[in-house]
Amino acid sequence: xxxxxxxxxxxxxxxxxxxxxxxxxxxxxxxxxxxxxxxxxxxxxxxxxxxxxxxxxxxxxxxxxxxxxxxxxxxxxxxxxxxxxxxxxxxxxxxxxxxxxxxxxxxxxxxxxxxxxxxxxxxxxxxxxxxxxxxxxxxxxxxxxxxxxxxxxxxxxxxxxxxxxxxxxxxxxxxxxxxxxxxxxxxxxxxxxxxxxxxxxxxxxxxxxxxxxxxxxxxxxxxxxxxxxxxxxxxxxxxxxxxxxxxxxxxxxxxxxxxxxxxxxxxxxxxxxxxxxx
Amino acid sequence: xxxxxxxxxxxxxxxxxxxxxxxxxxxxxxxxxxxxxxxxxxxxxxxxxxxxxxxxxxxxxxxxxxxxxxxxxxxxxxxxxxxxxxxxxxxxxxxxxxxxxxxxxxxxxxxxxxxxxxxxxxxxxxxxxxxxxxxxxxxxxxxxxxxxxxxxxxxxxxxxxxxxxxxxxxxxxxxxxxxxxxxxxxxxxxxxxxxxxxxxxxxxxxxxxxxxxxxxxxxxxxxxxxxxxxxxxxxxxxxxxxxxxxxxxxxxxxxxxxxxxxxxxxxxxxxxxxxxxxxxxxxxxxxxxxxxxxx
Numbered sequence: 053x054x055x056x057x058x059x060x061x062x063x064x065x066x067x068x069x070x071x072x073x074x075x076x077x078x079x080x081x082x083x084x085x086x087x088x089x090x091x092x093x094x095x096x097x098x099x100x101x102x103x104x105x106x107x108x109x110x111x112x113x114x115x116x117x118x119x120x121x122x123x124x125x126x127x128x129x130x131x132x133x134x135x136x137x138x139x140x141x142x143x144x145x146x147x148x149x150x151x152x153x154x155x156x157x158x159x160x161x162x163x164x165x166x167x168x169x170x171x172x173x174x175x176x177x178x179x180x181x182x183x184x185x186x187x188x189x190x191x192x193x194x195x196x197x198x199x200x201x202x203x204x205x206x207x208x209x210x211x212x213x214x215x216x217x218x219x220x221x222x223x224x225x226x227x228x229x230x231x232x233x234x235x236x237x238x239x240x241x242x243x244x245x246x247x248x249x250x251x252x253x254x255x256x257x258x259x260x261x262x263x264x265x266x267x268x269x270x271x272x273x274x275x276x277x278x279x280x281x282x283x284x285x286x287x288x289x290x291x292x293x294x295x296x297x298x299x300x301x302x303x304x305x306x307x308x309x310x311x312x313x314x315x316x317x318x319x320x321x322x323x324x325x326x327x328x329x330x
Numbered sequence: 331x332x333x334x335x336x337x338x339x340x341x342x343x344x345x346x347x348x349x350x351x352x353x354x355x356x357x358x359x360x361x362x363x364x365x366x367x368x369x370x371x372x373x374x375x376x377x378x379x380x381x382x383x384x385x386x387x388x389x390x391x392x393x394x395x396x397x398x399x400x401x402x403x404x405x406x407x408x409x410x411x412x413x414x415x416x417x418x419x420x421x422x423x424x425x426x427x428x429x430x431x432x433x434x435x436x437x438x439x440x441x442x443x444x445x446x447x448x449x450x451x452x453x454x455x456x457x458x459x460x461x462x463x464x465x466x467x468x469x470x471x472x473x474x475x476x477x478x479x480x481x482x483x484x485x486x487x488x489x490x491x492x493x494x495x496x497x498x499x500x501x502x503x504x505x506x507x508x509x510x511x512x513x514x515x516x517x518x519x520x521x522x523x524x525x526x527x528x529x530x531x532x533x534x535x536x537x538x539x540x541x542x543x544x545x546x547x548x549x550x551x552x553x554x555x556x557x558x559x560x561x562x563x564x565x566x567x568x569x570x571x572x573x574x575x576x577x578x579x580x581x582x583x584x585x586x587x588x589x590x591x592x593x594x595x596x597x598x599x600x601x602x603x604x605x606x607x608x609x610x611x612x613x614x615x616x617x618x619x620x621x622x623x624x625x
Binding site for chain 2: 062065066068069072073076077080081150151152154155156157158159160161162318321322323324326327
């Protein structure tokens with residue numbers, strides 16, 4: 053009789069395979085990792101400087117400290133969420149490129165185990181990259197977090213991360229089904245989330261139909277919650293209902309993501325889309 | 331050593347006397363959709379072409395046997411290996427590995443098999459040790475036990491120690507293919523599926539890989555399915571050979587039996603002549619998949 057603990061140990065060990073493999077890949081592609089960090093940092097600084105220059109651009113008296121923090125929250129949260137989304141949605145694309153996809157899908161592990169490992173790495177990667185950017189930005193701007201509810205903001209960030217894991221798993225189906233165009237499709241999904249979710253502006257500046265879409269994007273609520281926690285110092289007790297809704301939505305999206313992936317995998321196996329020759 | 335692999339401990343019961351592999355009336359066709367856009371298909375202007383990769387294929391493999399699948403490119407060898415690897419779902423028929431259905435009980439089958447394909451698929455920037463560690467963890471082998479086993483297998487393959495931690499992309503194709511076989515060794519599969527493991531290798535590497543296959547059978551008591559278009563390889567390694575042409579098995583016998591079937595007047599003949607007589611084709615002809623519908 054195989055004990056439940058032995059099965060759990062096997063599945064957790066298999067999950068760690070993905071974390072360790074990705075850490076090895078990051079080390080081997082360190083040059084590319086540094087390029088990506090420099091690009092992300094330059095992008096974050098460019099956006100934050102818009103806030104710093106707003107009184108000169110508009111000619112009006114603007115609270116630039118508030119604007120800098122507003123934009124900084126947007127750029128850091130977006131970087132964190134998009135790293136999670138990228139890591140998960142690109143897992144199939146990368147394995148297709150290396151030719152290892154069949155070996156990974158042939159391994160005796162559940163797809164949930166596969167996703168768990170990839171997801172844990174994505175969160176770790178996203179946190180490290182975002183922390184690095186935040187550290188560099190703080191050196192250049194006089195950012196004050198006095199009165200901010202940092203712990204509440206972090207809770208909101210992690211709850212929002214769950215939704216992006218679910219969305220990333222769903223997006224990873226695209227390279228599975230469309231080997232040549234799937235990767236570009238995931239970028240389109242990401243660009244639309246950036247547009248509709250109020251990353252750098254309140255969503256009420258958007259046209260009415262865009263606001264409808266914004267209200268179904270989890271990123272909208274993550275950003276609103278974090279801005280309330282940091283800019284207005286809203287206590288965690290007040291943020292709690294929003295946190296619960298985000299966490300439940302995130303867990304639901306992860307479940308749907310795994311279901312969608314399993315269906316897509318079966319479809320790919322029926323139609324020979326994993327790979328076929330001879 | 332295999333007892334350290336948790337996947338081995340999670341392995342299902344294998345009843346004595348049961349065939350290692352049973353393939354019954356398996357057929358598979360694929361849609362070739364590259365010529366028809368979704369708009370054309372929606373309007374019914376152009377029906378997608380379909381090709382039959384496998385047509386009513388049936389055979390049984392006994393435990394411990396090396397079973398050859400011989401056929402030209404495009405004959406359906408890789409599709410058949412992929413069906414048994416749980417990577418392709420057949421349209422009809424069924425395939426069993428030690429009594430377990432490759433579609434309905436795929437997770438159990440995955441614990442019994444491993445596969446080596448024609449292209450050594452690895453993360454090219456990672457080293458052999460890093461790639462094998464990834465494979466080991468997926469099959470439940472961890473930490474020091476995994477590392478010791480990986481080092482032991484790489485030493486046995488004759489890989490110099492300085493190459494253990496170099497990126498795979500810096501290794502020759504022959505050496506990469508040996509590491510691919512090491513990956514399969516690592517998980518102690520009961521059924522090993524080898525899909526043209528020596529194609530494209532230089533003669534020396536080919537001989538070394540063939541020696542490894544023999545060693546695997548002798549030391550691991552594994553059942554091996556070997557797809558190849560190398561006649562000599564099939565003849566020297568395999569107990570029985572199925573000749574596959576246009577997705578159908580046209581003959582199945584021992585190498586001697588196949589020769590006896592074709593030979594006349596007691597003349598000694600080669601496997602090339604056997605293949606030509608049974609299929610009407612030279613082996614180096616690229617097999618044309620059978621088109622079944624479309625325009």
